Amino acid sequence: MRLAASLILLASPVAAMAASAPGTATINHGTPLPERVIVGNNFWSCAEGACRGPGDDRRVAVERACRDLAKRIGAVDAITVGSTVLDQTQLAACNKDARGKS
Helix, strand or coil, X not given: CHHHHHXXXXXXXXXXXXXXXXXXXXXXXXXCCCCEEEECCEEEEEECCEEEEEEECCHHHHHHHHHHHHHHHCCCCEEEECCXXXXXXXXXXXXXXXXXXX
16 A cells, blocks of 8 residues: 555656746747747747747647747747647737737
C-alpha cells in the first residue's frame, strides 16, 4: 500500500507536466519584429513576419502564449503550437489588448 501511494505521488508531477512542442506565430503588422521575445517561460525567435519557439500545446497555454506575443509585439495573425491552432474567435480575444492597438 505504501509503495503504491509513493508511486502515485512520484508520478503525479510527471503526468501534470506538459510536453514542449514547436510553436509558430504569424505577425504581419508592418513594423520590425524583435529578434527574440519571451513567451511564457521560453524565448521565441522572430524574423520575416513570424516568431518561432517551444511551447505547451494545450489550448489554454496557446491562448496565453498568443496574449503574451500580442502584448509584447502587436496583433497575432495566426498561432500554432504542436497540433493546436487558434481559430479566428480565439485570435480576436488574444488580440484584444494587442500592443499598438487604439
